[in-house]
Amino acid sequence: MDTHTLSLGWCVKCSGGVYSSDQACQAMGRVYHDRCFTCCTCGQKLKGKPFYDFSGQVFCEEDYLYSSVKHFAEVCSSCGYLITDMVLQALGKSFHRECFRCVVCNETLEGQQFSVDAQNKIYCVKDYHRFLAQTCAVCEQLILPIEGSNESMRVLTMGRSYHVACYEGKSNI
Incomplete structure (x- = not known):
């Protein structure tokens, strides 16, 4: 009786034949002997x-x-752990994709527009304007972006902020 032993493959490390699954392992798409991995x-x-x-x-x-x-390896600037998969680069720092979030609403900002304050805290655009917008010295309303925009326009003079229209109206008085 002729018996043939089938090989599961060749060990990447020692190039020897791997004949038994209980003495083998597969990692990174390659076959190894247990003792070689x-x-x-x-x-x-x-x-x-x-x-x-x-x-x-x-x-x-x-x-x-x-x-x-x-x-x-890259270390996440938010959580301090190693980044072992995709690195998100922003503000000259590295983040896990899931760690790059707004400090107010905690929404992930991967692929989204964002703003930072003077302490480099990260905000979604909506929360940045909601919490850090300047107040107009004339009408005392927040200076926010116009509908459909993420940018606000203001006039800053002598330490006071104004809506463009409020400043123009003030100078006509």
Whole structure:
């Protein structure tokens, strides 16, 4: 009786045949022996554990997060955690997409217009105008964008803000 052992594939690390699924693992679309899928820093077996692939090297979570490798990774300016997927860049800083939010309504601002105050707090345009708009010195109403616009126009003179129309009307008096 002729018995043939079927191979599950070739181990990416040692190039040996992988013949048993209980001694194999698949990661990043490749096949490894359990004994070969290890952290490049500490040698810990990684089958079934969190791992990070950085520049073609595989790291256990601890070595990736607490070694010099993490200095190459982006850190979210909002939550302080590593960004392991897509990075959102704004204001010269890096954010998780879900961490880039309005400080008032907490809505995510990915792909949206936004404004910042003097302390670099991030606002959706609506909340920025609602909470930080100037008051007109003549009519005492907020100076807000006209309908359909995100920009407001004001006249600033001698430390006071005016609607353009209110300022023009004031100077005609």
